[in-house]
Amino acid sequence: MEASAECKSYLHEICLNMIKELQEKQVQVMETYKTNPTFPFDFYNLSLREIDTRIQAIRELYKNNTNEDL
Numbered sequence: 001m002e003a004s005a006e007c008k009s010y011l012h013e014i015c016l017n018m019i020k021e022l023q024e025k026q027v028q029v030m031e032t033y034k035t036n037p038t039f040p041f042d043f044y045n046l047s048l049r050e051i052d053t054r055i056q057a058i059r060e061l062y063k064n065n066t067n068e069d070l
Contacts, residue, residue: 008066015062015070019055026051 026048033044062070 011062011065012070015058018058019070022051022055022058 029044029047029051033039033041059070062068
């Protein structure tokens with residue numbers, strides 16, 4: 001039981017760190033678009049969508065392995 005709780009804690013920490021890094025990247029992309037008018041809008045949209053998809057995948061991975069929401 002302790003190993004399971006330890007693994008769950010480790011997975012929780014890793015997933016939260018990955019989501020935090022992706023959210024920071026998301027803010028970076030938004031700032032780049034805001035400050036650079038030549039930044040292609042399609043690339044901006046695709047970048048944000050890709051980040052959102054990755055965040056959702058991490059949340060689903062955590063839920064599938066722990067039966068809890070992140």
